[in-house]
Amino acid sequence: MTLAAWQQDFRTWLTDASKEAAFRVGADAMRGLSVYQNNYRGQLIECLEDSFPRVRMLLGDEAFLHAAITHVNHHPPHAWTLDAYADGFGDTLNVLFPHNPDVHELAWIEHALTEAFVAHDAEPLPLDALGSVDWDAARLRFAPSFRHRIATTNADSIWTALSGNAERPESEMLPEPGGLIVWRRQFVSCLKRADAAEYEALLHLQENASFATLCGLLVGRLGEADGVAKAGALLAEWLGSELIVGVDGV
Template structure:
């Protein structure tokens, strides 16, 4: 186990020497071959981060991104074999990376991008059908005590920065010059069939969805959302959640 630990440590740290136990089949110096292998491993992990965080890459440029990603790779090696899961710690790393401090919104943009990856790979769960929804909504006297279950892909991210607009601008949906990055925004991430959607929502809508996620009943969640955001449109949000298949179950209080 110690040999394996030494190998991994040397693989991710260019300051370490090639492990002494290594040898090559033809008697050549193994250090040069190990250096090539080390470079290939680091490059593949940097490329994986570039694929997972394309908007972050565009915001800082390829050279800066790859230098930052390489520092991250050395400090945070993968914990699983699944490259799609690599990058969970990247947003927090960006937040504490001094050279990126002039872009305070960068970490939250990375959080949004990783939520999209998680949504894409989340489990499939059948949405409520029209008959089930009609049955639930036809009992208004029981709605306040009803709890709703959301699709596993559904997630909310609230930020002090314009994360939805920044993401949309880099999808060609709006001009980057129109974006005020210091404006707070709330994002709803949801996989609608095979497409992962990013939707800007009001503060009240974000609170409502988060409350449902924690198991709060419908009435309590709506009351909290309206208290902080009087313009929160519950009917509009429910229509969107229903149309995108985000509602997967419900239970009435006994």
């Protein structure tokens, strides 16, 4: 047996508990292999517990452990770093809890905040540079840490309560879907629930970075005066919060 084949059998034993692979590695080593497998599985479960502490609080220890074991059974590590193992856990939760969108959205929040924290840095745009902008041609650039998804529940309020050891609100559907937005400002990962109008504006900018077309979108929705005013207010908020970190042409 070559070293590569031995390593492949050892990996197969860890991930699938294959008796055939264990026999090829060495039948006399079965007891020792069991120790390795227990450590392997325990470390992966601990990784998920560390990555999703508030999901664990929401579900309870027993339900979370069942979800973690299910994930470990079907999804071996896929990257060189264990930090990446949390990437697909939300998909497992979607399968196990198909009628609990609050669980899905809370898991997304936790993972997105972690991703935002390690995203590339970006210097905020000096506000005094905005006076020379040709806004008819300006194109806006998001912070590299920007993440988003649709919001249908009050998962952000649940996250806030669980993070501050406050009384958790009951899970509920929103009257109107909006968006969950995550980004990093300096050294702090930020979370915000955007209303439907702001989320639509953000999605539009992601597809077409033009500020002029954003104004056109909002004017079409709100009328000329209110649309232009809304575009200006959103731009000021995004620049101030460092969600927007660049305006091409400055």
